Amino acid sequence: MQLYLPIAEMSVNLFLIVGIGGLIGFMSGLFGVGGGFLLTPALIFTGVPPAVAVGTGANELVATSISGAIAHWRRGNVDFAMGGVLLTGGAVGSLGGTWLFGVLKGIGQIELTIGVSYVVLLGTVGGLMFQESARQLLKARTGSPQPRTKLHEHRWFHGLPLKLRFRRSKLYISALLPFGLGTGIGFLAAMMGVGGGFILVPAMIYLLGMPTQLVIGTSLFQVTFVTGFSAYLHALNNQSVDIVLALLLLAGGVVGAQFGARLGANLSGVQLRFMLSVIVLALAVKLAFGLFAEPDAPYLVTRG
C-alpha cells in the first residue's frame, strides 16, 4: 500500500516503513541505543532526501526512546541525576551540531563528514566493546573463576572539580565529566541524525563506570531529550521533519521497543554488549567500504 509523504514529497510503501520502524524500535529496547545509526541510512536507502531522513529520524527516535525509557524506569533502571547532567550538556551540543550541519551542507561536504564520522566513531566504539565483551564471554565459557573487581576504575578525570554524588549509580564523580560527554553526544546527534546512544552506552560503562543495567535506561532517558531537541531544531531551521513519515515509523517502533526491552531483560550485560559491538562493527566496515570504493556515478546532483 502506497502513501504520499507531504514533506518528503514522495510516495512510499506503508508496510516497508512500519517494518523499518519496528526493527529499529526492537534494537532500541534491546540495547538502549536509539538505532538512529541504522534508521538514517535505511531511510536514505528508500529514497527519502537526506535532510528529511535526519530530521524525521530524530523525531521518530523521541518516541522509541521514551517508550524504552519508561519500560526501564519501571524496573528502577534510570539514574535521573546522571541523565539530567548529561542532557544539559546535550542541549548545548545539539545547538552547535545543527549549525555545523547547515554550514557543511552548503559547501557540499555533509555526506563525507557524516561518512567519516560514522566510520571513526563506530569503528572505535565497536572495536573496544567487542574486545572487552568477547574476553569476558570467553572467560565465562572456560569456567575460570571470575576475580572480584572494583565497582569501577578510578581515573584522574573522575576527580575534577564540581563533584556530585550519583546515588543510583553508586558514583561520586565530577559533574564536568557527564556534562562534557553530553555536549559531545548532542553535537554528534544533531550532525549525524542519531540519538548518540551507541557512543553514550559504552562511554557510560567505560568512562563513567556506571553499572550496565542502569546505563541502558539512563541513556534512553537522555536520548529522549536530545533527539526531541534536535527534531525541533531541524523542523524550525530546515522544515525537514515529516510528521506522516515519523508516525509510520513510530507505529512500528513503539511496539518493537517493548519486545526489545523484554528480551533485553533476559540477557546479561556482556551478551548485550557483544551483540551490539558486532552490529556496530559490521556497519562501520560497510560504511568504510562506501567511502573508499569507486562510486557508481562520478557525479552527484543536489537540490539548491
Next chain:
Amino acid sequence: MRRLIAPLIALMAGAAQAQPLVTDLSSHLIAITSSYAGTELLIYGAAEVAGDVVVVVRGPEEQPTVWRKDRVLGLWVNRDARRFYGVPGFHAVAATRPLRDIASGETLARLQIGDDAIRLPARGRHDELTLAPYRQALIEAKREAGLYSAQAGEVSFLGPRLFRVGMAFPANVPIGTYTAEVYLFRNGTAIAAQAMPLFVDKIGWERQLAAMATRHPGWYGLAAVMLALAAGYLGALAFRRN
C-alpha cells in the same frame, strides 16, 4: 519560461484564423493526495492539417547543483561543483514518430523539445567544454528519477484528425506550475502550436500540513515532538506488564 512562450504566442497568432490545431487536457490539476502514487494525464486534440504531433510537458524550474566526485587520500570527495538555473524539474515528450524523423536537431533545440535539447545555463563563467559532463550527469539523474522521458510513437491518431496521448507522471513529480505544449509539424517546421497550463499541487490535509511546516515551523516542530512523546508513552502503557 518567458523566452519560451514568446515564440509560441507568435506561432499561435499566425495560425489563429485557420485553427489548424485544437487541444485540451483531461484535467488541468494533478492533485497530490495521500494515496497519490503517480498518475496519467490524457492530452487530446484535433489537427486540421496532416502532420506530426509532438507533445511536451515542462515542469517548474529548479536550481540544482552538480558535484564531481574525486579521489582525495583514497576517499571519494565532492570536489568541483557547477550550479545550474532555469532547469525544468520535469520534461516529458511524446510524438507520433521518433523526433529526429519529424524535425532537424536545430529546430528541436530552438524549441527545446527533448531532454537533450534543454538549455541548461550554469552560474559563473565556465568553459562550455568543461560544463558538458556536468550537464550530461544532470540529465541522466533526471532520467533515472523518471522526471525526464521521451515517449516517441505514443501519440496515436484516431481517424484522420483526432489524436490523443497519455502522459505518465511518476510519484516523485515536483510541485508547481507546468505547461503542456502541443506542436503540429509539417515538413520539418512547426506550423501550429498550443500551450496549456497545468498545476501539480498537494490537496487536502497534506497541503495543510506542508503549509504549517513552512509557515509556523516552531509550532510544527513542537507538535511533532509532542506527538512522538505521546505515542511512545502510549506504547509503553499498552505493553505494561500486570
